[in-house]
Amino acid sequence: MIPRVLELLLLLILVVGCHGGGGLKMKYYEKLCDSISVENTVREIVWSKVAAKPALAAKLLRLHYHDCFVRGCDASILLDPTQNVTTEKAAGPNRSVTGYDVIDEIKTTLEASCPGIVSCADIVALAARDAVSYQFQKEMWPVFTGRKDGSVSVAVEVGVNLPSASANFTTLLTQFKAKGLDVDDLVTLSGAHTIGTSRCALVSRRLYNFTGVGDADPSLDPTYAQTLREICPIPVNASITLEMDPNSSLSFDSQYFEGLNQHKGLFVSDAALITNAQSAHIAEVLQNPKVFFARFARSMVRMGAIEVLTDGQGQVRKNCRVVNDQ
Incomplete structure (x- = not known):
């Protein structure tokens, strides 16, 4: 059990650090939507969806990540491709992103009671937040609101800005620092991999052709590598x-870090976190669930503020998939 003094200290750090x-x-x-509680409405819809389909929690969390790392948290990932523009949604790393239908349902519900006020980005x-929080039946981090929606979405920007599953530590940290995040955020937010699934195609090189034909990544636990090979046989x-x-x-928990420290991180980017002394130490500390939850809350608030558009900037889309006046 974590000492009560340490627990209180962590809570204090969280409160002070969350702005x-x-x-x-x-x-x-x-005050802008006095006929409906925006946050309660979002929570009710999301909790009902996650209750019916638990895997949705990871999908909605991923949607937020992929949005914020490209042009900031401006809902640009939601824009559908047009005849003239290939948007973020169509970029390779985003083709497996889902959850758009849930966002659409929430938007439709809020527009009916409070038209033109609640942004898709918020x-x-x-x-x-609510998708992850369903497991605990309480809010796992505060969500500050007031974001506006962007009107630009370009597919080619995804590969430049979005951290890759095959990235090394130096590349990952450079991309996080470019968004105003630090090494603590990098390691902590990687803990989102404690929920969700991937596909064999994303790890096949690591299992079979890392240094040569038939070679697995030597940084991967051999027993775990064999388990993955059984799940993902050749041809992949x-x-x-x-x-x-x-x-x-x-289950959203700190067991991702237990596996990581046993060399059981699925992606190259996971394994990269323990190749640097500072990040490896952070990963070790985050094995404590209360420490992880507190730091994850702080880092999610920080990520949620990346390059946001606020009053006087951007727009509030009537339809999350289309820029207004088109």
């Missing part, structure tokens, strides 16, 4: 899924 940034604030919609941020079937956390893909 909206970029003009965001708590209860932004309280809906994405709230939905991610791209449709086969596997858990990102070997302990459970549905």
Whole structure:
């Protein structure tokens, strides 16, 4: 058990460290939408969806990540491709992103009672928090609101800005620092891999052709590598899924870090976290669930404030998939 003094200290750090940034604030919609509680509405819809389909929690969390790392948390990932523009949604790393239908349902519900007020960007941020929080039946981190929606979405920007599953530590940290995040955020936010699944195609090189034909990545635990090979035999079937956390893909917990420290991180980017002394130490500390939950809350607030558009900037889309006036 974590000592009570340490637990209180962690809570204090969380409260002091949590600020909206970029003009965001708590209860932004309280007076703007007096006929409906925006946060309660989002939570009710998300919790009902996750209750019926638990795997949705990881999908909505991933949607928020992929949105924020490209042009900031502006819901640009939601824009559908047009005749003239290939948007972020169509970029390779985003083709497996889902959860758009849930965002659409929330938006439709809120527009009916409070038209033109609640941004798609805020809906994405709230939905991610609520999807993870369903397991605990309480809010796992505060979501500061007031984001506006962007009107630009370009597929080629995804590969440049979005951290890759095959990236090394130096590349990962460079990409995080470019967004105003630090090494603590990098390691902590990687803990999102404690829920969700991936596909064999993303790890096939690591299992079979890392240094040569038939060679597995030597940084991967041999027993775990063999287990993965059994799930993903040659020829690799791209449709086969596997858990990102070997302990459970549905339970949001700190076991991802236990596996990571046993060299059971699924991706090259996971394994990269323990190749640097500072990040390896952080990964060791985050094996404590209360430490992980507190730090994850802090890092999610920080990520949610990346390059946000606020009052006087951007727009509030009437339809999350289309820029207004088109």
